[in-house]
Amino acid sequence: MAARRKRRGGLIPALLAAAVLLVFLYLGGGDLETGLNEALDALEDAGAEISLGTEAPGETELPAGPEPPAGPEPPAGPDLPEETEPPTEDEPAAPPEGTLTMTVLEVGKADCLVLQCEGESMIVDGGNEGDEDYILEHLEEMGLSGFEVLVNTHPHEAHLGSLDAVIRAYPVEQAYISPYAHTTKSYENRLTALEEEDVPTAVPEPGDSFALGGATFTVLSPDPDADYDDEINNWSIVLLAEYGDVRFLLMGDAETPVETDLLDAGLDLRADVLKVGHHGSSTSSKRAFLEAVDPDYACITCDYTEKAGAPHEEVAERLDDLDVTGLRTDLQGVLTVSTDGSTVTVTTEREAA
Numbered sequence: 001m002a003a004r005r006k007r008r009g010g011l012i013p014a015l016l017a018a019a020v021l022l023v024f025l026y027l028g029g030g031d032l033e034t035g036l037n038e039a040l041d042a043l044e045d046a047g048a049e050i051s052l053g054t055e056a057p058g059e060t061e062l063p064a065g066p067e068p069p070a071g072p073e074p075p076a077g078p079d080l081p082e083e084t085e086p087p088t089e090d091e092p093a094a095p096p097e098g099t100l101t102m103t104v105l106e107v108g109k110a111d112c113l114v115l116q117c118e119g120e121s122m123i124v125d126g127g128n129e130g131d132e133d134y135i136l137e138h139l140e141e142m143g144l145s146g147f148e149v150l151v152n153t154h155p156h157e158a159h160l161g162s163l164d165a166v167i168r169a170y171p172v173e174q175a176y177i178s179p180y181a182h183t184t185k186s187y188e189n190r191l192t193a194l195e196e197e198d199v200p201t202a203v204p205e206p207g208d209s210f211a212l213g214g215a216t217f218t219v220l221s222p223d224p225d226a227d228y229d230d231e232i233n234n235w236s237i238v239l240l241a242e243y244g245d246v247r248f249l250l251m252g253d254a255e256t257p258v259e260t261d262l263l264d265a266g267l268d269l270r271a272d273v274l275k276v277g278h279h280g281s282s283t284s285s286k287r288a289f290l291e292a293v294d295p296d297y298a299c300i301t302c303d304y305t306e307k308a309g310a311p312h313e314e315v316a317e318r319l320d321d322l323d324v325t326g327l328r329t330d331l332q333g334v335l336t337v338s339t340d341g342s343t344v345t346v347t348t349e350r351e352a353a
């Protein structure tokens with residue numbers, strides 16, 4: 001219908017023609033339905049707006065897909081689909097207006113974080129392969145309808161394993177990925193999913209920033225020219241979130257060389273909440289770095305039963321020494337850290353044993 005919108009002849013002659021045609025068909029015992037269709041076509045040719053119920057021309061619903069790529073600069077005002085479903089009674093309420101909330105899912109020694117601010121959502125990493133069901137269930141419980149931003153900090157299995165399932169299940173406006181290209185199946189799956197779902201994908205650089213609701217996220221690392229070689233953890237995207245006076249620092253799996261580079265760069269690393277680098281391993285979270293960040297809370301994504309045994313004792317001790325409240329997914333389950341821009345509140349799925 002939309003293809004034939006040429007105006008020719010004008011409305012009045014067409015109306016007359018349609019009326020004459022109808023009368024003619026009626027008198028002549030013609031097929032009324034065909035007559036109607038021809039009359040409608042005549043009207044349409046005349047450029048008249050005909051509403052046949054569902055489709056109003058020019059008002060077609062926007063596809064759920066993302067906006068066209070905008071290069072490394074993130075889109076200014078993401079408009080996600082407006083078809084947010086009204087929450088049913090079973091669904092938990094979205095985080096209160098005027099907050100930045102980080103939900104740290106329990107995916108073992110792997111990462112999957114969801115950040116929400118003023119109606120906008122972002123996912124950072126996607127657990128291991130096999131975490132799909134848990135992650136998708138949780139996202140559904142949270143009542144999410146899509147993500148303005150998706151970040152894959154670095155291409156290790158434990159950070160992108162189930163990300164392809166998320167990308168296929170939810171519209172994503174913009175993806176940011178590490179400059180380090182990998183060769184694993186999980187990596188391929190993620191890239192394929194981003195391509196097939198037409199998600200604009202960029203490799204951000206230090207200093208780039210984007211908004212999520214009223215929060216600002218700034219990329220602190222990695223510098224594409226850094227000399228981290230094949231130390232994939234160090235190619236993690238490190239993000240500083242600022243909301244009002246409160247700051248969250250998300251380290252991915254960045255280790256001490258990155259911490260040192262950030263300190264040497266003279267950046268203001270202070271943060272109220274630290275997503276601890278590399279699951280609390282002693283390869284990260286050196287004392288000088290923790291002192292510079294000086295967090296109140298440290299979120300550790302870990303599974304102490306695994307062979308790697310993170311978090312390491314020395315990291316726990318350092319946090320203790322510095323009066324930082326450690327939060328662990330293996331002990332406390334899902335961690336929810338929320339701020340109104342001045343104070344931070346924490347809830348956990350379980351009490352630490």
Ligand SMILES: [Zn+2]
Nearest residue numbers: 110158253278
């Ligand atoms: Zn990791």
